[in-house]
Amino acid sequence: MPDKQALLKKLAAFQQEQVLEFWDELTEEQRSNLAAQIDRIDFSWINELYTHRNDPPASAALAYKAKEPVAYHLSDQREKITPVCEKDYAAWNIKPAEAIAAGEEALRKGKIAAAVVAGGQGTRLDFLHAKGIFPIGPISGVSLFQIHIERIRAMQRKYHTRIPFCIQTSPATHQETIDYFKENDNFGLDPEDVLIFCQGTMPSVEYATGKLLLSAKDRIAVSPDGHGGFLAAINLPQEDSPLANVRANGILSELQRRGYEEIFYFQIDNPLIDICSPEFMGYHILSQSEFSTQVIRKQNPLDRVGNMVVVDGRLYVIEYSDLPNDVAERRKPDGSLEIWAGSIAVHGMNIEFLKNKAFYSSSLPFHIAKKKISYVVLDKNAKNESGDPLYGTVLKPDAPNAIKFEKFIFDLIPLARNPIVVEVDIQTCFEPLKNHPSQPKDNPQTVRRQLCALYKRWLNEIGIQVAPDVSIEISPLFANSAIELESELKKRNLIPASRTIEKSVYWE
Secondary structure, eight states: OOOOOHHHHHHHHHGGGGGGGGGGGGGHHHHHHHHHHHHHOOOOHHHHHHHHTTOOOOOHHHHHOOOOOOOOOOTTTTTTOOGGGGHHHHHHTOHHHHHHHHHHHHHHOOEEEEEEEEEOEEEEGGGEEEEEGSSSTTTOOBHHHHHHHHHHHHHHHTOOOOOOOOEEEEEEHHHHHHHHHTTGGGSOOOGGGEEEEEEOEEOOOEETOBBBEEETTEEOOOEEEGGGHHHHTTTTOOOOOOHHHHHHHHHHHHHHTOOEEEEEEEEETTTOOOOOHHHHHHHHTTOOOOOOOEEEEOOTTOOOSSEEEEEETTTEEEEESOHHHHHHHHHHTTTTTTEEEEEEEEEEEEEHHHTGGGGGGGGGGGGEEOOOOOOEOOOOOOOOOOOOOOOOOOOOSSSOOOEEEEOOOGGGGSSSOEEEEOOOOOOHHOOOSSTTTTSSSHHHHHHHHHHHHHHHHHEEETEEEEEOOOEEEEEETOOHHHHHHHHHHHTTTTOOOSEEEESSSSOO
């Protein structure tokens, strides 16, 4: 049985005794769980992070020396490279056809796996489930997970290969994600190629005091440790995996055992991603890059994306919240943005690099985010507007009240050999699902509209028009590009005589 006095002594050293406020009300099992949670927390480290919460981020100092990166451009997105990069591009001496061939060869040989970070819930969407389950298909209503998996299956079919799908969850979404895949038979993927693993967490602390918050009387409030938690999580043993090697040694060990060498990494909320793009992965492989990044050209100086920059010859990403406004607003003589390259969290990563840097996961810097975190009220005098006591109840704040400590995977970039940048077209590659329908952008409506626009673009490229107000949705298993679409429509005799689509259609 846990010793309350011993726990109080440990907590008192950091003025965190409030964690045991409801100890006497708890069952033995609840006390044991709370004590185990306390034992896992490095209180001195939490105290250090809180003490320096207002320190300017290290990246802010870099910002004033930042320059734009040299970038490749996917050939199917942009016919020619931007003038500022022509000299450097020629020096790299990798042509699009060469990159495509290299990427396709790696796919055929089974050298590329896919990984998605999918630990978030759809809270801002009023969808209290794993965000990957959110129904986003414009006509079909299929989920984000299903769209991504159909892209993977389409690539497997095209290149006669197997692409393991590594799915990072969080404690809040882990079991639900496992159950969702089981209920849907993995959407056609081989069960051994669905590798689900859970990221770590960090306690949340009250912004004003640094006190740990309780999410329930027997639980300390915690939050996922950010997408930077991927580095530790993918290297750690996963006790609930059906695969013995994953249980013993983790996901990366299993991928290496199977002969995979590279990972195509992305985030769950962007259904436009061209998963395992042969050209992108080809540039990554031919450059002998350990960490490659896709970027878009920012539309506005303060766009909420990471900013890819070069400082003293090394690549960095500066988070939008850490980039000073005066730096973000800098312009070139032609009026374009100087800090133009926005990271969309799509990366090519070398597996050996991730394995070798596993020890570094504990040293990745934490970034501080002020968030709204629900908490148990500890003030015995607190009352609501009706005069009812709030003590012991869970309160959802109206404004940010707490600090979340998060790691970012892009902080590995300065450690990587030959990191490269590849620009993609925002219209065809990036439309994330982040916000409630009431918000003006990055909401379900804008995402569905952008998906339809992509499919209409494919139709226009093969000489077929789409009537106004007509929705188009195409499963990746039907076609995953304009070329594949034309072939499939001809094969099925679906090209209209008028070469105009008059009614909404979902091809699957």
